Amino acid sequence: GENVEQHPSTLSVQEGDSAVIKCTYSDSASNYFPWYKQELGKGPQLIIDIRSNVGEKKDQRIAVTLNKTAKHFSLHITETQPEDSAVYFCAASMGETSGSRLTFGEGTQLTVNP
Amino acid sequence: NAGVMQNPRHLVRRRGQEARLRCSPMKGHSHVYWYRQLPEEGLKFMVYLQKENIIDESGMPKERFSAEFPKEGPSILRIQQVVRGDSAAYFCASSPSGVTGYTFGSGTRLTVV
Numbered sequence: 305g306e307n308v309e310q311h312p313s314t315l316s317v318q319e320g321d322s323a324v325i326k327c328t329y330s331d332s333a334s335n336y337f338p339w340y341k342q343e344l345g346k347g348p349q350l351i352i353d354i355r356s357n358v359g360e361k362k363d364q365r366i367a368v369t370l371n372k373t374a375k376h377f378s379l380h381i382t383e384t385q386p387e388d389s390a391v392y393f394c395a396a397s398m399g400e401t402s403g404s405r406l407t408f409g410e411g412t413q414l415t416v417n418p
Numbered sequence: 419n420a421g422v423m424q425n426p427r428h429l430v431r432r433r434g435q436e437a438r439l440r441c442s443p444m445k446g447h448s449h450v451y452w453y454r455q456l457p458e459e460g461l462k463f464m465v466y467l468q469k470e471n472i473i474d475e476s477g478m479p480k481e482r483f484s485a486e487f488p489k490e491g492p493s494i495l496r497i498q499q500v501v502r503g504d505s506a507a508y509f510c511a512s513s514p515s516g517v518t519g520y521t522f523g524s525g526t527r528l529t530v531v
Binding site: 308310336338340345346347348349350353393397399404405406407408409410411 | 524
């Protein structure tokens, strides 16, 4: 089955700096890659996603890049703010082929210091 | 439009008791997924259901765990004879179709004492 690895497990940045979180996946059949933000005591919230026919996608301060050849994808957050502090999860899916299940990475605890 | 509703938010059970976790999907969503999150770990897929059908239960432990999504009412994840290792956060997600449009609930935190 699919396996997703995520690095780093913790990341601390100063407010205004950029943060980058990286994930690799094992199954080349994966074609959908969402990123989730989870705040303490809450469920994961989708912040951005990308499909395998696209190399990069941007939404305001958040961007995701995908390298299908290397089987890795990254989340970039620019101009970080204290409210960006949370746990971020990457995930991969083969879509309907896999019953639409998501395989998650282990998470990155991002701390933005004011 | 209410989001995915899970209840209870917190559940404490003694070893050997049964735990029932409920999930009401978003209006118009017919696909329901259950995931388990152990402390400081990522979410692990358990089961995928559509109305009255289990589509994929490959992530469910073979014993003590069952899930249903009846024609009327919420989806239920049932854990019989709970053990301490079942302590975790259980999240439900729903979507209108397939993997896009996934929305997660706030989870049920199960503690087995």
